[in-house]
Amino acid sequence: MMRYKCSAILRSAGWLVLGLAISSSAAITRSAALAGPLGAVEAARRVDRLLSKELPQDSLTASNSPAPPDLKSADVGEPQVDDETYLRRVTFDLVGELPSPEEVTQFVLDSSPNKRKQLVDRLLADEKxxxxxxxxxxxxxxxxxxxxxxxxxxxxxxxxxxxxxxxxxxxxxxxxxxxxxxxxxxxxxxxxxxxxxxxxxxxxxxxxxxxxxxxxxxxxxxxxxxxxxxxxxxxxxxxxxxxxxxxxxxxxxxxxxxxxxxxxxxxxxxxxxxxxxxxxxxxxxxxxxxxxxxxxxxxxxxxxxxxxxxxxxxxxxxxxxxxxxxxxxxxxxxxxASPENPWFAKAFVNRVWGELVGVGFYEPIDDLGPDRPCGAPKTLDFLARQFAEHDFDVKWLYRTIVGTQVYGAPSRPRSPNGDNVPTTACVQPLRADQLFNALTMVLEVEETQIGAAPDKTKGYRGPRTARALFQQVFGFDPSTPRDELAATIPQALLMMNQPGLNRALSAEGPTGRRPGTMLARLLEETENDEDVVVDLYLRCFAREPKPNELKTCLDYVREVGNRTEAFEDVLWSLVNSTEFLYR
Amino acid sequence: MRYEHHMQLAMHRQGVVRRRDFLKGISAASIAAGTLSWTDLMSVHAGDLRKRGMACIVLWMQGGPSQFETFSPKPGHENGGETKAIQTSVPGIEIAEGLPHLAQVMDDLAIVRSMTTKEGNHQRASFLLHTGYAPTASVKHPTFGAIAAHQLPNPECDLPSFVRIGNQFRNSGGGGFLGAEFDAFGLPSAEQMPANTQPTTSSERFSRRLGLLGRLEADAANGSTAPFAADHRKLYDKASRMILSPAMKTFNIEDEPEAIRTAYGESDFATGCLMARRLVEAGVTFVEVSTGNWDTHNDNWPRTAELKAQIDQPFAQLLRDLKQRGLLETTLVVWMGEFGRTPRINPRGGRDHYPKAFNVALAGGGVRGGRVIGATDPSGAEVSDRPVAVTDLFQTFCRSLKIDAAHENMSPIGRPIKIVNGGSPVEELFA
Known part of the structure; x- marks a missing residue:
């Protein structure tokens, strides 16, 4: 990111002359040049265009692959992820959950040209x-x-x-x-x-x-x-x-x-x-x-x-x-919290961009300097000014960012050399609450059913519920740069062996007052093993299995010779796999 | 055509899905796999074997134990209250009554009577005495156990490097900026196996599951999360190696002969001390055993009498046991809380928080026993000789464990942080 450093300093210095009161009239004149607040669709288009100018090599991989039909109106041709990936990504990002298998199917089969926009509108209106x-x-x-x-x-x-x-x-x-x-x-x-x-x-x-x-x-x-x-x-x-x-x-x-x-x-x-x-x-x-x-x-x-x-x-x-x-x-x-104070808008825009796209304009996302390098200063300025023009309307900002081509681009691994730029859509580890929500959805259980054995002692955080257990084991400070996070042994042990979770993963039928598990119902309702595998993949990863994955699972079911046990193992493996823990 | 098929199944099950034209199937973008940026946590300092074999056991007295009622009695002064002093095995060194077992092992025990800090709040002081730094929002200082695990890893050992026993920890810090992989591995009770370490299936089936997981991870090799799969794999290997390892038997306190369990005594703290010895013997670097209720704002005497009865025998037996097994020279044992208690006795027969002058006890790890460092004046209010600051205490820990206290770790905002900032070891403990 070093090569952006000089322009970042100049840019920051332009915003602000330290030690002197900022000239508020200057700030207003500058934003006036933007011709007022833009709608999210237009703002997203401008962001993509600005980024393609500021970071041409990195953001635009010179690909001519056609954009999906609903995005053909966009100016730039950043390759876009398929519907399943977009659905899973934006659902985790906006409402902290996995889409259900039915939602995936509906979304993929939906032929409406505006379906991504409609999806975003629905998610932003959801209380989640x-x-x-x-x-x-x-x-x-x-x-x-x-x-x-x-x-x-x-x-x-x-x-x-x-x-x-x-x-x-x-x-x-x-x-x-x-x-x-x-x-x-x-x-x-x-x-x-x-x-x-x-x-x-x-x-x-x-x-x-x-x-x-x-x-x-x-x-x-x-x-x-x-x-x-x-x-x-x-x-x-x-x-x-x-x-x-x-x-x-x-x-x-x-x-x-x-x-x-x-x-x-x-x-x-x-x-x-x-x-x-x-x-x-x-x-x-x-x-x-x-x-x-x-x-x-x-x-x-x-x-x-x-x-x-x-x-x-x-x-x-x-x-x-x-x-x-x-x-x-x-x-x-x-x-x-004033429109005259550019730092206020920039700090929020930078953080939200960093969380959604995977790399902030500034990294770490809570360290803007002034003497820090900025990945794309003009784009950040534009977004921050627009955010201020919209009176800091939080949903407008989310709508704009998830509407950009950059957001919809295929994820790339985070580079270890610190040269990630804000156009690198990066894979993000799920936060503890997202992961816990995903488990309750996949397994179709209430929060209390995944359970840690209920602990009667009450900490400052409140009762020690299963969610609290996940927060404790999987939680992290969201301001921490993601490449400094590391997975821990207790995380692996929790996912592998937690007794309540394993019961919810099993194909145990109804006993007493306890209803049967999701897997028990699925196996009973679905005769064809291939259909079961497809359902489990849709459920856990919001996508279909690839042919080799399907084959591995079906081979495994055959090898084990016990359908119930084999599918318990498949579900256990899916939930314990890398893909389940990231978005 | 699987989506259509799935849709029909879904319709059948839920009756909510409308039929739509099938658009397109899966066409997962193939992502060029890059190199990993995540800390290769399993090989951190892999080359830096725990050659020196140093270990540390901290006996943490949450609440702030009264120095007057433990290792710094003042029987001749009104501030000393009713507490009498008793002779120890070392002529000239007296400690408070109610600690007869510790009095017998005084040859191996050193007392610092001149600890002094400014933090009189449980939360801030617990953090200070665990990290060597006052708490701050900007830098999450790692707790000393994490530093020891970071500096003295033992790759030969399948168990975690840093274990905390008991649940009396308040604001005691974790891996901090070193990362969550250096957080303590928690053992809420030494009587029970640690959480989630027993597979819920037979070990055969558990291995079979791990095999399937490996195959499916390989099948997903061109997915977007594939670059993380290598780390994930290592983590699962390490976690499953741990739980299937014979070393897990270390956590089974029932294996300990009855005679030894009896020698330690019967409290939870006693079991914790015995577990600490088992863990250190098995190669764990840092073990912290906690016990609480030392916050004696009222009824100081009956309460401390009970607390002393809980810790006296196990603490003394831990030193004897380590010594007998030849582990005491390489194992630093520290007894401390977050601060001491007021010289003045309050109207409720209690003592309040007092960080200005309190005591800690140390043994092993090169510390010479049978000595007292520093003193307070006759009233116990002021340190009169050889004040020891928290940084001095942490320098002393490093000196014992052969950790370079000046080593700088990098915090996330790029600020180098020394393991201990300032201070110097209490050399008299080692001479």
Whole structure:
């Protein structure tokens, strides 16, 4: 990616003159040149065209293979995956699930020229869309927790985001709620980001910057940033916006009832004598330390440090000291989630592109620099500006990206040399929830039926369900570059041997109150072994078996001589194969 | 024509599918197979054999054990409370009552009475004492067990390199930026085999399944996930080799002779200590055994008495057993929690969190026993001699295990992170 570095720096510098307030009129003039918000189809077409100019060799493999009929209107001739692959890919990406065998068949046989677009519309309207991406962001926020008690917000943040995404909330609304959040952790899901750092001021500032701006300014906490241009003082000026946050136990009738994110801007003189005594004892005279942020003196860590005023490092926008917590956080939220702030749109676009296409414009997806190489700066600028023009409409962005030719291109392996570009549609490992959903669909079971033996102990995350078990074993921080993820032994053991899963994979008939399994029903309803193999392949991989695969399975059934056992083994093998774990 | 056929079957079963024209069959794009980018996890440092044979057992006391009631009694001072001191096998070294077995193995045990940190919150302190770093959102520091597994892998051993026994771990870290393959292999109870390690079918049929899986993976060789198949295969080979390995018997505590089980005692912690010895003997690099409830904000004396009764005999027996088997010289044993407890006794007869001055105990791995490092003043409030910071403690671990503490691992955002940042080993422990 090195060859893009120079243009990336120039590009970034064009967006932003650091240390100076960004010229907002310039930002508006530039976007005006785009002639307003474009529909997703037109925007996708422009993205493909821009990419083909920015990355000609990589994106367009000079193939003349004809595009599928429904994509013939596209300008560029990127080879496209077949319907089955597209269906499986986009279903996992948008709603976190596998298509059912019936959906695969229907989709392939559907002759409508607009079927891919119709599919995307249907998936974006499905409430599983919000659920899937709510879970994604739950992980993005909580995997960086510095305190396990933050898991109290695990279910509330998932639910909150699910509802927000499904009602069509825009990203700036969500960002504002996260930054200004208050309330009980188990009720107000937007508290999760600040709760993940348990209200620690510098850590909170660092996470807000990473998540919403894609800027890893925390490296400047102790010294000027080694590779970017941020100064230590700028980090602490950002931290000053969070000087008055507090995560506190909720006391109800003398009993501790969870925790809340709140403000701590009550003046010392307004506190009760008992509180004053406690604060004095804790702070040894530094009574302001609870109300303002001080940059520590590196030479003398015991000194009070330098009083910091809240300033947003990207724009130089500044607040008066002494403002209340509510004022500080609401102001920062407005400055961050603004169309005038290009970082905000870019950070989200880059992340979503990275997740859907497989490689972000910037990698890692939460490190945009400014002094980082960008894979295709003009394309990212275009998409980010359009996203801002659409008032940060989340579904518009998804619709646009999955409508591009690049998204629909055949997957390639990730190059080990770090030279992947944002046009390389890459295979992605399934996230824990996607994998768990896929298993429940393949096996036609309720979540509770795959089961881990129910564990009565209750962690911060809530009851230890089968889904929680999968999250624990297969979960990963979604901001981690995918080539740094590695599969683990407990993952393999879970898929191979977990007793509940194996029961669900078996062809066990109904016993007592337990219904028979999917495989039991399939074998009973389907006489022809070939039909069974086809169904299992459609079910597990959303495609038909290839002739050699069909032959292997049928040979195996013959070799074993016991139809039930043999098909249990086939299903076990499909679920344990590489293809099942990736999309 | 399989889709049409399938559609008819589906219609038959569900009655929902409308008949459409058959468009096209499968034409999977053939993808040029590229080289793998995923960490070849099974051969990480394969050449770096565990030549030195070093191992480590951490006895983790979740909650923060009181130093006054364990290895730093203050019987002459009001802060010491009712706790008396007892003689040990080493003249001049006294420890708290209630630890008679440990008193007998004092020759092999060293006490650091001058540990000092600033983290008085369970979560942050547990992370600090497990990683050597304060928790931060930007860098997920690996826990020391992961570092040891990374630095001292044992490819000869079919078992995981890093095992955690018990469920008293809070914010103790995992593989961190080293990757999930260095996470601890969890054993919630030493009485039971680890989860999912027993095939649900006969081992013959299990092998048959693995064979079919291999054939189907080969058949899918030109699919888009094929480049990952080699890693997947290695992982499944490793996992199945592990569960079919004779070494799995190590996890079966029932194999241990009754006399030895009795010598360790009867608590879960005792079984955990015995399991730790079995694992180290079988070649595992790092084992952590946890026990909890040391957070004695109230009723400090009856509670610590009970806790001491749980740990005294197994801890002492672990040292004796390792020594008898010739493993103590190569196995560092560390007893610690996340912090100590306040000198002042609170109105509920308890002690609160106190990171400023507390104790840890070490044995084996080159550590000379029968000695005390550092001291606190008569009130127990301040370290009066030889303060030992967390970085010093971790330097000491590295010194014992022959790990280069200055070795730099790369974090995902390209920042090199030393195994231990600063500090120096407590050399007096080895002299």
């Amino acid at each position: 869309f919000g659920e899937n991406w709510g879970r994604y962001w739950r992980d993005a926020v909580l995997y960086r927790r510095s305190d396990d008690r933050a898991l109290i917000a695990s279910q509330s943040v998932e639910q909150y985001l699910k509802d927000e995404f499904n009602r069509g909330a825009h990203w700036d609304e969500i960002a504002r709620e996260f930054i200004a959040a208050k309330g009980k952790l188990n009720e107000a899901g937007a508290t999760a980001l600040i709760a993940s750092q348990w209200g620690e001021v510098p850590e909170t500032a660092a996470e807000v910057s990473r998540i919403f701006l894609g800027v890893q300014i925390q490296c400047a906490q102790c010294h000027d940033h080694p590779t970017d241009r941020w100064k230590r003082e700028q980090f602490h000026e950002l931290a000053a916006f969070f000087a008055r946050i507090a995560v506190r136990p909720v006391i109800d009738n003398g009993q501790r009832k969870g925790f809340e994110l709140t403000s701590s801007d009550m003046r010392f003189k307004d506190r009760t004598p008992a509180q004053q005594a406690k604060i004095k004892a804790n702070l040894k005279g530094k009574k302001n330390a609870r109300l303002e942020h001080f940059m520590p003196d590196l030479q003398d860590p015991t000194a009070e440090g330098k009083l910091m005023e809240p300033v947003l490092f990207l724009t130089g926008q500044k607040m008066e000291p002494g403002a209340s917590d509510d004022e500080r956080r609401a102001t920062l939220a407005n400055w961050i």
